[in-house]
Amino acid sequence: MENALPFFVAIPLGAAFFIPLVSLTLKWVPDLLANAVMAVLAAMAFLTIGQAGFYHMGGWGTHLGIDLRLDGLTTLMLVTINTIGLAMAIFSVQYMTKYTSKLRYYSLFLCLIAGLNGIVLTGDLFNLYIFMEIVAISSYALVAFGCEHDELEAAFKYAVLGTVASAFILIGIALLYAMLGTLNMAEMAVKLAAGGMNMPLTVALGLFLCGFGLKAALVPFHAWLPDAHPAAPAPVSAMLSGVVIKTAGIYVLSRLIFNVFTVQLVPDLFSILRLFGVVSMIVGGILALGQWDMKRLLAYSSISQIGYIVVGLGLGTPLGLTGALFHMLNHSVFKSLLFLNAGAVEYATGSRDLRHLGGLSRNLPFTANMSLLGSMAISGIPPFNGFWSKLIIVLACIESGHPWLALAAVAMSLVTLVAVLKMLKRAFYEEHKPLTVHATEVPVLMRAAMLLLATLCVVLALLVLTGLRTPFLIAPAVDALSTWAGTAPGQGMGI
Amino acid sequence: MNDRTQHEGMDLVAKAIAGWLKGFILLFGVYLVLHSHETPGGGFAGGIIIACAFILFTLAEGQHAGMKLLSKHAAAKLASVGALIFLGAAIASACRKGALGADHAGILLFLEKNAMSLYDLALALVVSMLIYVVFSVTSAVHVTVKDGQRKMFRQRRT
Numbered sequence: 001m002e003n004a005l006p007f008f009v010a011i012p013l014g015a016a017f018f019i020p021l022v023s024l025t026l027k028w029v030p031d032l033l034a035n036a037v038m039a040v041l042a043a044m045a046f047l048t049i050g051q052a053g054f055y056h057m058g059g060w061g062t063h064l065g066i067d068l069r070l071d072g073l074t075t076l077m078l079v080t081i082n083t084i085g086l087a088m089a090i091f092s093v094q095y096m097t098k099y100t101s102k103l104r105y106y107s108l109f110l111c112l113i114a115g116l117n118g119i120v121l122t123g124d125l126f127n128l129y130i131f132m133e134i135v136a137i138s139s140y141a142l143v144a145f146g147c148e149h150d151e152l153e154a155a156f157k158y159a160v161l162g163t164v165a166s167a168f169i170l171i172g173i174a175l176l177y178a179m180l181g182t183l184n185m186a187e188m189a190v191k192l193a194a195g196g197m198n199m200p201l202t203v204a205l206g207l208f209l210c211g212f213g214l215k216a217a218l219v220p221f222h223a224w225l226p227d228a229h230p231a232a233p234a235p236v237s238a239m240l241s242g243v244v245i246k247t248a249g250i251y252v253l254s255r256l257i258f259n260v261f262t263v264q265l266v267p268d269l270f271s272i273l274r275l276f277g278v279v280s281m282i283v284g285g286i287l288a289l290g291q292w293d294m295k296r297l298l299a300y301s302s303i304s305q306i307g308y309i310v311v312g313l314g315l316g317t318p319l320g321l322t323g324a325l326f327h328m329l330n331h332s333v334f335k336s337l338l339f340l341n342a343g344a345v346e347y348a349t350g351s352r353d354l355r356h357l358g359g360l361s362r363n364l365p366f367t368a369n370m371s372l373l374g375s376m377a378i379s380g381i382p383p384f385n386g387f388w389s390k391l392i393i394v395l396a397c398i399e400s401g402h403p404w405l406a407l408a409a410v411a412m413s414l415v416t417l418v419a420v421l422k423m424l425k426r427a428f429y430e431e432h433k434p435l436t437v438h439a440t441e442v443p444v445l446m447r448a449a450m451l452l453l454a455t456l457c458v459v460l461a462l463l464v465l466t467g468l469r470t471p472f473l474i475a476p477a478v479d480a481l482s483t484w485a486g487t488a489p490g491q492g493m494g495i
Numbered sequence: 496m497n498d499r500t501q502h503e504g505m506d507l508v509a510k511a512i513a514g515w516l517k518g519f520i521l522l523f524g525v526y527l528v529l530h531s532h533e534t535p536g537g538g539f540a541g542g543i544i545i546a547c548a549f550i551l552f553t554l555a556e557g558q559h560a561g562m563k564l565l566s567k568h569a570a571a572k573l574a575s576v577g578a579l580i581f582l583g584a585a586i587a588s589a590c591r592k593g594a595l596g597a598d599h600a601g602i603l604l605f606l607e608k609n610a611m612s613l614y615d616l617a618l619a620l621v622v623s624m625l626i627y628v629v630f631s632v633t634s635a636v637h638v639t640v641k642d643g644q645r646k647m648f649r650q651r652r653t
Binding site for chain 1: 571572575576578579582585589
């Protein structure tokens, strides 16, 4: 399996550059090629389950060259990215016909996938930065894809704040390289464990917290997200909210905190993370209540759900990590589903303003049912997957002696329920409005993509059957975070 | 629109000088690419200079003449070819030596005796064509304000 690792990046990149070559004459190529590529990548991602290993680029050893690294966490992220990506590619076939240029869309989309796969695979901090820029630049262009007033403004805001984040991260990497003399993350961890912390390293850690906090849209840094995510075409919104903020933000942050800067070095780090998390959870949830734009409501709720994940990470216990990673997987599934629903509503009616919608459950029964399922999953109603991951996070809060965090998590779950019920009621269940009277159900491939994600919402709930503390797919990822590069798993990590 | 197309570009002096210069600039860019492996700069600098030749011509003669010489789509295709050469070289060396990019001497530098590597050729292609595409896209699209809403417009190709 190790030899297949670079192809997670090479295949989508190759396809992204192949599409412009032929697609002006052969209009069917982008659809077919992008879907085929995503299907192959998703299959490859599932084949990595249970595997581990290295790939040395160019045959150079770890000290000289660049490593690609496969472990439990990488597998979890690869499965998430490529499965959600497959659903988005299926959805895009018919949804993107209302935009002008499928060719450019699929090229950028595949670049995005290549960058995301690269971020989770690489073991080298500077390469991680490069892949992150690939992701960032393709998402700026994808946010601006509609070329209207809102899209351009959102993309500009996103580009400015994203570049600020990248600058923070680059300075942080430069400081680390100056102090440790290596860019390989595993070697960094060994050197840090031997040498301990000093002032420049602490500054670097602070820069990383701000930079990746911006990428993940934690609350003091969240201003770009509610503009950027709604402005993009629906599949891209789903990718951004479902996968990009988690890969470029949460994944890298947890790799750095748990694997590179191990916990013994910075004991206060976890209380900072918990603070970020609980503030994001509360602020995002409450701001979501007041929104009238369907996608904007979902974008604010993403901030709130990212808060849950960061609280789970900030607990630092194995159970907390399990909850955080499980919630990350679940959130990418149901948030993508909800964004696709919003896209379907927009496709059918031309609007996503809740004040102008209503009664769509009679015109779009399939979309309405999918929305109901996604909403129940996100607000933690059993038996859907969201319930189990939130339950694990709440249990972990109580177990590690933070009853107030547990209370906040439960309360914000209710607030999320109120927000999504508002969306459901206004869009699907009230009286018809002029805009919605003649709406018809969306085409079959769009429904297929929604069905795929809805099925996942139910199937992922079954993961807890393999053990609440050691769910399938999640437990290896938690192991990877606690024992990487030979560093000991943190015992009672700073709590 | 037609009135503008006929009088597009700069005045006669600029057009005449740009017409003379573009060949020399292009030649210098190609020279840099051909000697890229043994001179400082190499493929990237050569690519930039090649792009400059096209950009100079477009600035002097106007957009429609520039598009006629090398359209955005053709340039984007050439850039894609360049990127695919990179990928092809990496995969070919994986087939020969077992790891992506491992076959340094065999594939990447197969033209080493001519002082140019495949890598530099691909780099020059990508850089020159992408710079030209960025130039022509940003110069062909303008944002206007109408009823307080900004909108992007594209000039029509004639």
